[in-house]
Amino acid sequence: MHKPKVFVTRKIPDAGISLLRECCDVRVYPKDQVISRKELMNGVKWCDALLCLLTEKIDKEVFDTNPHLKIIANYAVGFDNIDVKYATSKRIPVTNTPGVLEDAVAEHTFALLLTITKKIVEADTFTRAGKYRFWEPLLFISPQLKGKTLGIIGLGRIGSLVAEKAVAMGIKVIYTDIQRNSSFERQFHARFVSKEVLLENADFVSLHVPLLPSTHHLIGSKELNMMKKTAYLINTSRGPVVDEKALVQALKKKMIAGAALDVYEFEPKLTSGLTKLRNVVLTPHIASATREARQAMSIIAAKNILAVLNGKKALTPINPEVYTK
Ligand code: NAD
DSSP, rough: OOOOOOEESSSSHHHHHHHHTTSEEEEEEOOSOOOOOHHHHHHHOOOOOOETTTSSSSHHHHHHHOTTOOEEEESSSOTTTHHHHHHHHTOOOEEOTTTTTHHHHHHHHHHHHHHHTTTTHHHHHHHHOOOOOOOOOOOOOOOSSSEEEEEEOOOOOHHHHHHHHHHTTTTTEEEEEEEHHHHHHHHHTTTOOOHHHHHHHHEEEEOOOOOOOTTTBOOOOHHHHHHHOOOEEEEOOOOOOHHHHHHHHHTTTTTEEEEEOOOTTBBBOOTTGGGGGEEEEEOOOOOTTTTHHHHHHHHHHHHHHHHHHHTSSSBSSOOOOGGGG
């Protein structure tokens, strides 16, 4: 019997692939690099279901190349790499991987916050270089987090977990979002404020919005100028949410104390000057990279594909309208 064909654009953790192999003909792009456009198109032409990463641009051309495509399963919670509107017009479900990577990203956000504020990278370099000769009262002085204020921009799944962890550490939380969450405010004594009030008052600003036209350059030179000179910016959302050129300038001029970034405006390229700065910590888009999250993401992507190939609704569709229109 003809088995449905699934094309996976990069090697991902086994759990999901094994599930798919039980009843599908699965091809995984074998090279350890981002798939070329030509190879992507060949894979799409061949398959019934595509499992792709945020490194692949899934635009009109991709959808049009195979009119029989049944589902796009994105191996990420963000989906700014996919023309979801066009997918909906073609009644193709697009799925993401919510509910399994939030803890990983929230933990990484804290790792970045602690690393930048406690000057861990500089202190490590200093110690390795044999510069630690005696205890010094003023060596690598840093702010205490307890009692300070964290400003969360985007109190969704990840933002609210970051807020929860902050409250557990005695950090006050203020947040801004396009919608209020009153029960969260009550439970965690969090205060809803405008973006401006948040920028003026937060000691640490953490970004957790999706990349949308409305969030592109949500933080630019005007916003950086509003932040305290002693404040830190943490970005684990999407690079283009921050105007990276403006950020480099603000860091050079010490308009803010520092920034810790997991995502970049033109990633994997970094804006010129960024790596020369000492008041930044940079990680290569690994916020969700725990073993647990990455396995669970592969299972969700696989289950979405299996559901659709079996004539059922996708489990986590970004465009559930495909089932009602
Ligand atoms: P979510 O949809 O649960 O939360 C996003 C929140 O942002 C929502 O509450 C929404 O109302 C709010 N929002 C939208 N537009 C806004 C605006 N203009 N101003 C203020 N708030 C706004 O999403 P999530 O699961 O919490 O993930 C957030 C983002 O994190 C994802 O879209 C993705 O881009 C990014 N992410 C990054 C990594 C990584 O590896 N670095 C991993 C996972 C997710």
